[in-house]
Amino acid sequence: MSKLIVGNWKMNCLAEDGTALARGLAEKVKQSSKPSDLALCPPAPLIPLIVEATKNSAVSVGGQDCHWEGLGAHTGDVSASLLADLGCTHTIVGHSERRSDHGETDAQVKAKAEAALEVGLVAIVCVGETEAQRDAGDAEIVIGGQIACSLPTGGTPDTVVIAYEPVWAIGTGRTPSLNEISAIHGFIRGKALESHGLGDGLQILYGGSVKPSNAAEILAIGDVGGALVGGASLTVEDFWGIIESCP
Numbered sequence: 001m002s003k004l005i006v007g008n009w010k011m012n013c014l015a016e017d018g019t020a021l022a023r024g025l026a027e028k029v030k031q032s033s034k035p036s037d038l039a040l041c042p043p044a045p046l047i048p049l050i051v052e053a054t055k056n057s058a059v060s061v062g063g064q065d066c067h068w069e070g071l072g073a074h075t076g077d078v079s080a081s082l083l084a085d086l087g088c089t090h091t092i093v094g095h096s097e098r099r100s101d102h103g104e105t106d107a108q109v110k111a112k113a114e115a116a117l118e119v120g121l122v123a124i125v126c127v128g129e130t131e132a133q134r135d136a137g138d139a140e141i142v143i144g145g146q147i148a149c150s151l152p153t154g155g156t157p158d159t160v161v162i163a164y165e166p167v168w169a170i171g172t173g174r175t176p177s178l179n180e181i182s183a184i185h186g187f188i189r190g191k192a193l194e195s196h197g198l199g200d201g202l203q204i205l206y207g208g209s210v211k212p213s214n215a216a217e218i219l220a221i222g223d224v225g226g227a228l229v230g231g232a233s234l235t236v237e238d239f240w241g242i243i244e245s246c247p
């Protein structure tokens with residue numbers, strides 16, 4: 001299975017630079033002989049522009065979040081059905097910045113992932129420990145709990161992707177060692193099998209300070225199914241460098 005590389009633009013880009021970035025990547029993909037599986041997750045209002053900019057290319061577009069309900073009175077939220085209607089194929093749910101900035105709980109993340117599945121989106125469910133939890137030796141307990149309680153019921157390896165993002169590695173330039181990434185991805189695979197029957201074929205992405213200079217060694221790890229990239233997804237050069245690092 002080819003590695004999935006997802007660019008999470010977070011709250012970055014305006015219309016002009018976002019469109020140029022998406023166009024630049026779509027052009028690279030068209031010119032490349034290497035098959036790549038990549039998705040861009042722009043801020044929600046940019047989605048129509050990015051879908052248009054990547055039309056007729058192999059670049060997919062995803063949301064950064066969705067609400068757990070269908071349409072309704074939820075000011076400021078975005079429904080999974082609108083994401084799908086606009087041309088998205090994926091959505092991130094449970095990113096640590098949403099868990100910390102908006103107090104999202106595992107139960108809410110699970111409901112969001114189920115809402116995504118309901119309308120045919122692939123749910124990219126994020127898990128990961130904080131530095132304090134890691135220092136206390138609790139990383140596996142935290143991640144195991146997030147897997148048990150945030151993954152959707154009824155998901156399959158075709159509809160659910162897990163992104164392991166240690167909170168302390170996001171935007172810091174620090175990453176776990178390759179052995180640590182390998183071990184935790186193996187742990188996540190075991191837990192997802194135990195709690196949700198998701199085993200072989202489940203893609204588990206690594207996220208947190210992935211850049212062109214470390215992508216090849218991270219993506220070479222067998223249990224790493226791809227990368228969820230923040231800062232380095234904001235320029236064509238860096239993001240393409242990561243995509244080209246896929247084994």
Ligand code: 13P
Binds near residue numbers: 230
């Ligand atoms: P950085 O790649 O900027 O560390 O961000 C990772 C992330 O949070 C992607 O969702």
